[in-house]
Amino acid sequence: MTNPRRQLCWRSVFVTFAVCTGTMASGEEDRTVEEKETNNKKRTKGAIATAWLTFYNIAMTAGWLVLAVVMVRYYLQKGTHKGLYKNIARTLKFSQTFALLEVGHCAIGIVRTSVIVTGVQVCSRIFMVWFITNSIRQIQNEESVILFVVVWTITEITRYSFYTFNLLNHLPYFIKWARYNMFIVMYPLGVIGELLTIHAALPYVRRSGMYSLRLPNKYNVSFDYYYFLIIVMLSYIPLFPQLYFHMLRQRRRVLHGEIVVEKDE
């Protein structure tokens, strides 16, 4: 009696997991059946992968929680956000850079998301942390920085705890609700924070000529970081709607998918 139930539970979790990690091809359903059929070898590999992913997601949840706690404590003690960045800089850099591992997870296949999508997302975060806020000190006390850091913290805590609970087969509904609903507000807010920060950094970049290469030089190439940043800002215009609507579609599919599974049972 318990066996078929557990199998079904595994399958629905796997499907939800695959669905929630962004693998939306309709072929995925067939693949989960295939996976069950070639079970033995894959079970051991799957167990190690699951153990590692669980550890990774717990660690990342913890990292971003620490960041949240530090920020709240600082604000309660000092009453202002000035000087906050210096306190959280190291934790932020550490947590965000660690996320590069996620690209590796997709590349070796233990997480079924597109390498390119994950790569682009992680790279844009790394870019913001290392090439904007870390290197342009004058903007570190801007409100927009706090805005996007807060947004990122909330989003990442939700996301990583979602993955953790999924892997442990115990997903509280409110975490799933948070993951698939909060982005509707968080995502645009985060984009606003990032764009405002880059915009604030522009005058300092122009004045200092940082990361730029002028002619003449023996490589016969030039690079202007100022114009590069302007292009980056413009690229949000085509990219943001695509990602936003992708997440909206994922959300609809998860809710819709839930109904279908219930019908089967």
Place this chain on the structure above:
Amino acid sequence: LDLIVGSVVAAPGPPTPAKRKPTKKTKKAVVFFEVEILDAKTKDKLCFLDKVGKVLPSFSLHWYPARQSIRLDPKGKSLKDEDVLQHLPVGTTATFYFRDLGAQISWVTVFLTEYAGPLLIYLMFYFRVPFIYAPKYDFTTSKHWVVHLACMCHSFHYVKRLLETLFVHRFSHGTMPLRNIFKNCTYYWGFAAWMAYYINHPLYTPPIYGEQQIRLALTVFLFCQIGNFSIHIALRNLRPPGSKTRKIPYPTKNPFTWIFLLVSCPNYTYELGSWLGFTLMTQCLPVAFFTLVGFIQMTVWAKGKHRSYLKEFRDYPTLRSPILPFIL
């Protein structure tokens, strides 16, 4: 959905010659096929034809034949125009799946557009047309002779490509999806502008090793241009005019084709060589970047071609690599 019948469904060779030449009184049995065409994604029945016995005209309302992909399996490969209904693995009731390939454009059009662009764009930078560089440089020429040489090489390369498209190449497919022309032109035109900007810049720095470097680069460039052209001619001669047959290419009397012993797609090898020569000649990082990106794309194509050669011909020479002898 309206009736969509592509030319593939029409059997070019009718199953019964007796219908056409009634000179002999012997009657051959007429084989009729029933054909149904389903949409590959939704499996809706698009049309059903009974008694397909003779060549059907290809009429369609807005899905012209080049856009139609008819296949035996929804996820399989498209059938070709030359396929005859009789010779396909179907019973007397054939089920085909239809997929709309989207708006199509001919390969020749795409090639001509994507090659004409770099030719003209580079010349605009070479002649320093206004609004590119500072106004005092308008319509001036560079004082470095390597810049003039580079312009000649670059222009020669694209003129060669245009002429080959018009007179040499024999294309297997007539058309490609329309959006490819935007993608391809952005790539070619964008890179051409980026390279040309720096090579023809008033502050251009000539190669460090001066004349030696330029001479070597020019030799490599010309050698590979001739090689590339030789390969295109050899490939053209493999295929009689109007046919779409595929044969294994072999070295000919032309020494430039002897590379076929080691490589499946030497046209790409020579192309890489040409651009390496051009990079060396101009010592320009954007050119190196363009060479790298082109190399990656050509490697992908070469590997695909190599794989399809191996699949199609059992006696395919084992010494050959896709693009770089023994390496890749």
